[in-house]
Every structure is written in C-alpha cells, then in structure tokens.
Amino acid sequence: xxxxxxxxxxxIYYPSDKLHIGHSYCTVATDTMARYKRMRGFDVKFLxxxxxxxxxxxxxxxxxxxxxxxxxxxxxxxxxxxxxxxxISYDYYIRTTDEKHINAVQKIFKKLYENGDIYKSSYEGLxxxxxxxxxxERQLVDGKCPDCGREVETLKEESYFFKLSKYQDRIIKHIExxxxxxxxxxxxxxxxNNFLKPGLEDLCISRTSFKWGIPVDFDPGHIxxxxxxxxxxxxxxxxxxxxxxxxxxxxxxxxxxVVGKEIxxxxxxxxxxxxxxxxxxxxxxxxxxxWLIIGGGKMSKSKGNVVDPKVLVDKYGVDSIRYxxxxxxxxxxxxxxxxxxxxxxxxxxxxxxxxxxLSRTVGMIDKYFKGILPSxxxxxxxxxxxxxxxxxxxxxxxxxxxxxxxxxxxxxxWVLVRRCNKYIDETTPWILAKDENKKSELAGIMYTLAExxxxxxxxxxxxxxxxxxxxxKQLCIxxxxxxxxxxIEKFGNLPKEVKIQKGNVVFPRLDLEKExxxxxxAMAKAQSESVANKKDSKENSQKxxxxxxxxxxxxxxxxxxxxxxxxxEKSDKLLKSxxxxxxxxxxxxxxxxxxxxxxxxxxxxxxxxxxxxxVKLRGVLSEGMILAASDDxxxxxxxxxxxxxxxxxxxx
Ligand code: MSP
Numbered sequence: 001x002x003x004x005x006x007x008x009x010x011x012i013y014y015p016s017d018k019l020h021i022g023h024s025y026c027t028v029a030t031d032t033m034a035r036y037k038r039m040r041g042f043d044v045k046f047l048x049x050x051x052x053x054x055x056x057x058x059x060x061x062x063x064x065x066x067x068x069x070x071x072x073x074x075x076x077x078x079x080x081x082x083x084x085x086x087x088i089s090y091d092y093y094i095r096t097t098d099e100k101h102i103n104a105v106q107k108i109f110k111k112l113y114e115n116g117d118i119y120k121s122s123y124e125g126l127x128x129x130x131x132x133x134x135x136x137e138r139q140l141v142d143g144k145c146p147d148c149g150r151e152v153e154t155l156k157e158e159s160y161f162f163k164l165s166k167y168q169d170r171i172i173k174h175i176e177x178x179x180x181x182x183x184x185x186x187x188x189x190x191x192x193n194n195f196l197k198p199g200l201e202d203l204c205i206s207r208t209s210f211k212w213g214i215p216v217d218f219d220p221g222h223i224x225x226x227x228x229x230x231x232x233x234x235x236x237x238x239x240x241x242x243x244x245x246x247x248x249x250x251x252x253x254x255x256x257x258v259v260g261k262e263i264x265x266x267x268x269x270x271x272x273x274x275x276x277x278x279x280x281x282x283x284x285x286x287x288x289x290x291w292l293i294i295g296g297g298k299m300s301k302s303k304g305n306v307v308d309p310k311v312l313v314d315k316y317g318v319d320s321i322r323y324x325x326x327x328x329x330x331x332x333x334x335x336x337x338x339x340x341x342x343x344x345x346x347x348x349x350x351x352x353x354x355x356x357x358l359s360r361t362v363g364m365i366d367k368y369f370k371g372i373l374p375s376x377x378x379x380x381x382x383x384x385x386x387x388x389x390x391x392x393x394x395x396x397x398x399x400x401x402x403x404x405x406x407x408x409x410x411x412x413x414w415v416l417v418r419r420c421n422k423y424i425d426e427t428t429p430w431i432l433a434k435d436e437n438k439k440s441e442l443a444g445i446m447y448t449l450a451e452x453x454x455x456x457x458x459x460x461x462x463x464x465x466x467x468x469x470x471x472x473k474q475l476c477i478x479x480x481x482x483x484x485x486x487x488i489e490k491f492g493n494l495p496k497e498v499k500i501q502k503g504n505v506v507f508p509r510l511d512l513e514k515e516x517x518x519x520x521x522a523m524a525k526a527q528s529e530s531v532a533n534k535k536d537s538k539e540n541s542q543k544x545x546x547x548x549x550x551x552x553x554x555x556x557x558x559x560x561x562x563x564x565x566x567x568x569e570k571s572d573k574l575l576k577s578x579x580x581x582x583x584x585x586x587x588x589x590x591x592x593x594x595x596x597x598x599x600x601x602x603x604x605x606x607x608x609x610x611x612x613x614x615v616k617l618r619g620v621l622s623e624g625m626i627l628a629a630s631d632d633x634x635x636x637x638x639x640x641x642x643x644x645x646x647x648x649x650x651x652x
Contacts (some may be wrong), residue, residue, distance in 0.1 A: 164269070347512070571593070
C-alpha cells in the first residue's frame with residue numbers, strides 16, 4: 001500500500017545572528033514529530049531553512065564590511081552544523097536566496113498582480129525595522145512595536161498593496177469550520193478577536209528604500225516584502241511554479257506548520273489569504289508553540305540572555321538536551337530555561353530513572369545468568385500489571401504525540417520507567433537468585449524488564465535518537481523489526497533468550513554545583529568568542545575597531561575603596577565587595593575568588609566602572625565592575641591606584 005504523505009515545516013530562521021536554544025527548541029520539537037511520523041509509516045517531508053532577506057541583514061552586513069550574501073552564507077553554515085549536532089533530520093533546507101525560491105516568489109507576486117489582488121499606491125505607516133513589519137496606530141503598545149517593544153518609525157513610499165481585507169470573511173469562516181486549523185485553541189481566539197474581527201487592512205507588500213530582497217520583476221525598483229518572500233518558502237521548496245513541481249503535487253498542503261506564538265498571525269491570516277488568492281489549498285494545521293523564557297523574558301540576542309545550544313550539547317550530549325526541551329516545557333506554553341533545571345532533570349530522569357533501570361537489568365542478567373536468559377521462564381504476580389501498563393503507555397504516547405504534546409508523552413513514558421524500577425524492588429531478584437528452584441521465575445522477571453526496556457527505547461526514539469541505540473546494544477537487539485513502532489503494539493516480541501553485553505553508563509550523574517560553575521564559564525566563553533567572531537569580518541580582521549574619545553567618555557571610571565569583602569555562597573569564583581566611592585557605597589560581585597582572598601581585597605583602592613547596568617550574579621546584585629588584567633596563563637590582577645588619591649576620584 002502506498003504510504004500516506006506528511007509535510008511538516010519549521011519557520012525559516014533569520015540568520016541575523018547565530019541561533020540560540022529557543023530556536024533549537026522549535027526545531028527539536030518539529031524533528032521529533034517528523035521522526036515519529038516516519039516511524040508510523042508516513043512518507044515524511046520535513047522542511048527547515050533560513051529567511052535571508054531584509055533591511056536588517058543588509059545593515060548588519062554593511063557594518064561588517066561584507067556583502068549580505070557573504071554574511072548569510074557564514075551564518076547558514078553555522079546553522080547547518082547546529083542542526084547536525086542536534087540530530088535534526090530535515091529532508092530539505094530552503095534558503096530564500098536560492099534561485100528556485102526567488103523565481104517562485106516572482107511568479108507568485110506576478111500572479112497575484114495579474115489576478116487583481118495587488119495594486120499600486122503610496123504608503124505612509126509606522127514601521128518596525130527589526131521586525132520588518134508595518135503597524136497601525138492602534139496595534140502599537142505604548143506607542144511601540146507590539147512584538148519587540150522597540151521604537152517604530154514613520155515611513156512613506158510608493159508601494160504595492162495586497163488586498164488582504166478582501167479575504168477577511170473567508171479566513172474567519174475557514175478558522176471556524178476547521179477547529180484544528182490553529183492549535184492550541186487559545187491562539188485561535190486571539191487571532192479572531194484581536195486581528196480578524198477588528199477588521200483587516202490591505203497589506204503593503206513592497207519596499208523601495210533598500211535593495212537586499214527579491215525584486216518585483218515587472219517593476220525592479222520594488223523589493224518584495226519579507227513576509228511574502230518568507231511565507232512562500234513552504235511551496236517554493238516543493239518546486240511550486242518550476243518545471244518540476246512533482247513534490248508540490250505530492251506534499252501540498254502542509255500537514256503542520258510549526259511556528260512560535262508571535263508569528264501565528266502571519267501564518268493564519270496573511271499566508272491563508274495569499275493561498276486563497278493563488279487558488280491553493282490551505283495548510284491543515286498551524287501549531288503555535290510558546291517561548292523559552294530566561295530570567296523572566298523571552299530569550300533574545302538584544303536582551304543578552306541567550307543560551308548557546310552548542311555549549312549544552314558538547315557538555316551533556318544531544319539526547320539530554322532534546323529530552324529536557326521536550327519534557328520540561330509543555331509545547332504550546334511558555335517555559336523557563338535554567339541551567340539548574342537542566343542538570344536536575346538529567347540527574348533525576350536520565351541518570352537515576354532510565355540509566356539505572358538499564359544498568360540494573362543488564363547487571364542482573366549478567367550476574368544471575370552469565371549474560372543469557374534461559375528459555376524456561378515463569379511469570380510472577382506483578383507481570384500482568386506491568387504488561388497492562390506497557391500497553392496503556394504505548395496507547396497514551398501515541399495519542400499525545402499525534403497532538404504534539406511531547407511533555408505529556410515523555411511524562412507517561414517515565415511513569416513506566418519508574419514502575420519498572422519499583423518492579424525490581426517488589427520482586428526482589430537478589431533473594432530469588434539464592435534459590436535454585438526460583439531460577440525460572442527470576443528469568444521471567446528479567447525478561448519482563450528487558451522487553452519493557454526495548455519498548456521504552458522505541459517509545460523515546462523520536463525525541464531521543466541516540467539513547468535507544470545504546471539500549472539495543474546492551475540488550476544485543478540486532479533485528480531491525482524489534483526497533484520499529486509496529487513491534488511494540490504487542491508485548492513479548494523480544495525472543496525469550498535475551499543476551500546482554502554490558503556497556504557504558506548511559507547518563508552519568510552530575511554534580512550540580514560543579515556543573516553550574518562550569519556552564520557559566522563555558523557560556524561566557526562562547527559569548528565572548530561570538531563577539532570576537534563578529535570582529536572577524538573583512539575589514540575588522542585587519543585592524544582593531546577604533547573608538548572616538550566620545551565613545552570612551554561614555555564609560556565612567558572611578559576610584560573605589562574596598563571596605564568589606566566576602567565569598568558569594570555556593571560559588572568558588574565569586575567575591576562580593578562593598579566599595580566606598582566618594583559618598584556612596586556600592587556592592588560589586590567579581591569573578592576573582594581564585595586569585596584573591598576576601599581579606600586581601602579589603603583596603604585596596606581599585607578602579608570601578610560605575611555606569612554599568614546592575615546585574616545579578618548567582619542571585620547577588622552587582623552594581624558595577626572592578627577592572628582587572630588577565631593573561632593567557634590564567635593570572636589575574638586587579639587594577640589598583642599608584643599612590644594615594646581620594647576614593648570617588650574620576651579615572652580618565
Ligand atoms: N523569519 C521569521 C519566520 C518566517 S517563517 C515563514 C522569524 N524568524 S526568527 O528567527 O525570528 O524566529 C524563528 C522562530 O524561532 C519563531 O517561530 C520564533 O518563535 C522562534 N523562537 C525565537 N526565540 C524563541 C524562544 N526564546 N523560545 C521559543 N521559540 C523562539 O520569525
């Protein structure tokens with residue numbers, strides 16, 4: 001029988017900077033769904049890519065002294081490496097600078113124009129450059145961009161307009177008649193009440209004030225609006241409008257567009273209107289997930305609170321990170337990211353629960369049966385309950401996965417993992433092992449554990465593609481069928497004579513304090529390297545960036561006298577100093593504990609940056625920075641004053 005198709009997409013990312021763990025979250029979730037559907041026998045097409053045009057990219061490239069294409073090429077290379085590291089199994093990577101995409105967008109624009117859905121007029125509006133979006137007065141929040149909170153500017157130019165208003169009623173009708181179209185349901189109400197019901201205005205879809213974009217081929221001074229360019233990727237990637245549109249015929253409409261909540265609007269209003277105008281079917285579902293929040297706000301480069309996914313994967317392995325993202329945050333809602341929560345999850349769920357279950361099972365088969373179970377096996381009074389639990393788990397996981405409720409799916413699998421650990425305690429194999437007559441009962445227990453572990457390995461594999469390989473290896477499972485989803489619909493497919501091969505501890509336990517310290521350092525290093533990379537453009541690699549005296553005078557430096565100093569609790573690196581600077585006393589936290597004892601610091605006159613934004617380090621407020629010099633060998637010395645001068649004196 002021919003396989004049913006399943007087309008799933010992530011948003012295409014802006015390569016305006018390197019991607020952070022928030023972007024990875026969306027891609028890992030989409031990848032998990034794609035892997036699940038493949039395992040369920042679908043012919044999956046999983047699309048991701050990059051959204052490479054726009055004024056912002058043009059500006060960044062200019063600042064770096066490279067062409068926009070050179071700039072995005074570098075970031076795209078980095079993004080592809082990241083997806084490889086995270087085991088993202090995409091089938092196609094679309095770049096909006098691809099010839100194929102550019103041609104498709106030009107065709108789409110022309111078709112809309114010829115159909116009378118686009119007209120020329122002039123536009124005066126409020127534009128947010130970072131978001132590349134025009135807003136109406138009433139959409140602004142406190143006069144600022146409703147999405148990013150930044151200033152907007154008034155812009156007037158001759159533009160093409162898309163008759164979005166014409167499609168308003170049809171879109172409302174579609175949303176109401178297709179309850180699954182927007183998921184989760186709360187996002188549907190938001191779209192209807194906040195955007196559609198108040199009335200849609202026609203959309204300005206071309207720009208003339210910059211060049212880095214797709215030109216309107218019949219009016220070359222105009223550049224296609226980035227969102228029209230970007231949204232078209234979902235069909236241009238399938239060959240829409242090209243001589244080979246077989247993929248388009250096979251896979252369109254998309255089964256799911258996975259997007260972040262702030263761009264649901266573009267995918268459920270503008271995109272459907274474009275498709276209606278092109279007379280194409282609408283995607284079946286748009287799933288708007290929540291944000292990864294860090295320190296109370298959305299993780300974003302501009303807030304300086306980004307977490308580098310490569311650092312995390314290097315340290316803890318890809319499956320730990322994927323598991324954490326999928327389990328910790330309910331897909332659809334916002335969720336907090338903290339290093340502490342990550343390490344705690346690795347310790348409790350992966351090391352303690354799953355890792356232990358595997359090593360105990362393999363260890364006991366090795367110890368009591370020299371590594372091979374006899375075929376003569378007896379069941380015990382707990383078995384039927386375990387088998388029932390396994391079968392229920394499989395059913396529930398399937399239901400949750402279909403709805404993209406990954407956290408619920410994993411939570412259900414872990415109920416089973418913990419149940420198995422409890423089963424070991426209930427059946428007390430170590431006591432049975434002392435009695436020759438109980439050997440077949442003991443073998444039966446070991447079989448139940450091994451078969452359940454195999455089923456667990458299959459269940460986790462869409463989200464954690466590597467751990468199952470280790471489980472199969474230790475249980476000597478080579479038959480590919482036993483790794484398929486079909487094989488877990490029934491308990492007992494594993495042949496009775498289970499063999500084992502002792503292996504590595506799959507998830508070693510982590511020391512929380514040590515890991516937190518190391519992570520902080522690794523993140524700071526990655527951050528500074530990425531700042532260093534920034535300088536690595538054509539122009540800047542040859543000479544250091546120069547600043548003017550005005551730039552320098554922005555930094556306020558003063559002499560401060562340390563009057564008290566102590567260690568920051570639970571940290572090996574940080575000292576907390578009270579520093580008298582003229583009439584005021586400030587608290588400053590510095591990473592110098594490895595170089596100075598608190599006693600050594602007291603009495604020193606140091607140079608302090610006094611107009612630095614206050615931050616919290618390990619929860620302790622720091623209102624400035626003590627200057628220090630460090631060399632390649634790891635030596636560090638505070639900058640002190642030569643001779644005596646009053647604290648509070650300015651350093652210039
Ligand atoms: N280029 C557009 C999408 C065009 S799709 C036709 C765009 N790019 S983006 O790089 O800014 O964001 C891509 C996706 O990453 C969005 O879905 C966004 O919600 C998601 N995330 C960015 N930061 C995030 C978090 N902190 N947490 C979760 N997702 C986040 O928008």
